[in-house]
Amino acid sequence: MTRPRTHRMVLGALATSLCAGIALGAPGVAFADSSTPAPAGSGSGSSTDAAPSSPACTPSTFSQAQQAVETALADRVTQLNTLAGRVNAASALTAGDKSTLLSDVNVTELPGIQALQTKVPTDTTCPQLRQDAHSMVFDYRVYVVMTPQTDLVIANDTAVSVVSSFAALEPTIAGWIQYAQGHGNKNVADAQAAFADYQAKVTAAGSLATASQSATLLAQNAAGYPGDESVFLQARTNLSNAHNDLYTARADLAKIITDLA
Amino acid sequence: MQLVTRRRTAVALLLGGALTLGACGAAGGSHVVSQTPAVGATPSAPSAASTPSTSAPASSSATASGGSPVDSQTLNQVDAELGGLDATLNQANTDIDNPQGDS
Numbered sequence: 001m002t003r004p005r006t007h008r009m010v011l012g013a014l015a016t017s018l019c020a021g022i023a024l025g026a027p028g029v030a031f032a033d034s035s036t037p038a039p040a041g042s043g044s045g046s047s048t049d050a051a052p053s054s055p056a057c058t059p060s061t062f063s064q065a066q067q068a069v070e071t072a073l074a075d076r077v078t079q080l081n082t083l084a085g086r087v088n089a090a091s092a093l094t095a096g097d098k099s100t101l102l103s104d105v106n107v108t109e110l111p112g113i114q115a116l117q118t119k120v121p122t123d124t125t126c127p128q129l130r131q132d133a134h135s136m137v138f139d140y141r142v143y144v145v146m147t148p149q150t151d152l153v154i155a156n157d158t159a160v161s162v163v164s165s166f167a168a169l170e171p172t173i174a175g176w177i178q179y180a181q182g183h184g185n186k187n188v189a190d191a192q193a194a195f196a197d198y199q200a201k202v203t204a205a206g207s208l209a210t211a212s213q214s215a216t217l218l219a220q221n222a223a224g225y226p227g228d229e230s231v232f233l234q235a236r237t238n239l240s241n242a243h244n245d246l247y248t249a250r251a252d253l254a255k256i257i258t259d260l261a
Numbered sequence: 262m263q264l265v266t267r268r269r270t271a272v273a274l275l276l277g278g279a280l281t282l283g284a285c286g287a288a289g290g291s292h293v294v295s296q297t298p299a300v301g302a303t304p305s306a307p308s309a310a311s312t313p314s315t316s317a318p319a320s321s322s323a324t325a326s327g328g329s330p331v332d333s334q335t336l337n338q339v340d341a342e343l344g345g346l347d348a349t350l351n352q353a354n355t356d357i358d359n360p361q362g363d364s
Contacts, residue, residue: 072362079361086352092345136364143362151353158349162342169335176331183329236353243350250339260331 057126066123069133073117076142080110083150092158094211100218101150109140141222148232153217156235159209159242166202166249173198173256180260187259194259198252201245208242 057065087093087101116132123129140146173195180188217235220228 075362090349092349141364143356143360143364147356147360148353151349151356155346155349155353158346162346165342166339169339172332172335176329179330185329232357236357239350239353243346246343246346250336250343253339254336257331257333257336260329261333 057129059126062126062129065126066120066129069120069129069136070117072133073113073120073136076113076136076140077110077117079142079147080105080113083147084110086150086154090154090158092161093154094157094214097153097157097214097218101153104146104218105150109142109146112140113142139222141225141228145220145222145225145228149217149220149228152232152235152239153214155239156209156214156217159205159239159246160211160214162246163202163206163209163242166198166246167206169253170195170199170202173253176256176260185260191256191259194252194255198249198256201249201252205242205245205249208238208245213238 056068084102084105087098087105090098093101113136116136120129120132123132177188177191177195180191185191213235216231220231
């Protein structure tokens with residue numbers, strides 16, 4: 001988590017420099033120095049935005065700051081389109097989750113960022129630019145909320161689907177073992193033990209990757225940041241553990257097949 | 262000389278006929294073996310192809326030796342699904358640990 005922290009510091013520099021620096025109107029280069037304490041009431045809405053930068057917008061640096069905001073907006077549009085592509089390509093997403101994510105991306109985030117893309121070039125003062133930069137970061141949180149939210153819902157729904165497939169195999173495996181018992185296979189006991197572990201691991205994975213977890217992830221929004229972060233990290237931990245359980249179940253299945261073949 | 266040639270011809274014909282009949286018998290035997298219940302014929306051992314996650318038809322299932330209904334294709338199908346999960350989880354990890362942007 002070192003890099004995210006670094007990125008959030010840069011975020012702090014971006015947001016605070018544009019939000020605070022523009023307001024202060026002091027000389028300096030945008031996004032450069034994070035050693036200066038943040039001025040009170042700088043507009044930071046996040047605990048991660050405590051590190052300020054040198055003021056970003058003065059009459060003499062306005063064009064530079066404006067260009068920086070325009071670039072940041074364009075990058076966000078690219079990212080949102082990437083996310084929409086991932087959602088559309090994710091075959092395991094439930095219809096409801098897909099609809100919610102596409103609505104978030106295409107109805108809320110993209111139009112909002114694109115509206116700023118239209119407005120920022122018409123800004124003529126640092127306060128105007130400051131307001132738009134603040135909105136770009138704090139109203140949409142493309143990288144630290146929308147992106148992990150989308151990724152994790154896709155991963156969670158995929159895990160739910162895999163768990164379902166693994167569970168659906170259990171009657172088949174039980175049938176193999178029953179057949180082997182009836183035909184004097186000497187490895188039946190080993191296969192039974194592996195099958196018991198398989199069932200336990202599939203159950204465990206199913207308790208970690210749930211439909212309600214997708215609902216919790218989808219309930220997060222830009223206004224909830226940075227509180228959202230703990231939700232995302234918990235979901236990632238759950239999915240990582242479910243992933244490990246499923247791989248153990250896969251090893252159990254391989255052993256069963258070897259034992260009974 | 263002609264007598265020897267006729268005898269050889271008769272022996273060759275008999276031999277050929279015997280081989281043909283033998284081949285037919287062997288083929289018939291193999292058909293009997295192939296009809297031994299294996300995949301999907303045992304009610305208690307449904308084919309993995311019957312599960313929603315599988316796509317291979319039952320007729321293409323690889324049957325283990327000894328007539329066991331164990332379907333080794335199942336592992337390939339499971340691996341394909343796990344591969345999909347790997348990809349989505351890797352994407353999430355990448356974007357959380359190394360976000361493309363900073364806010």
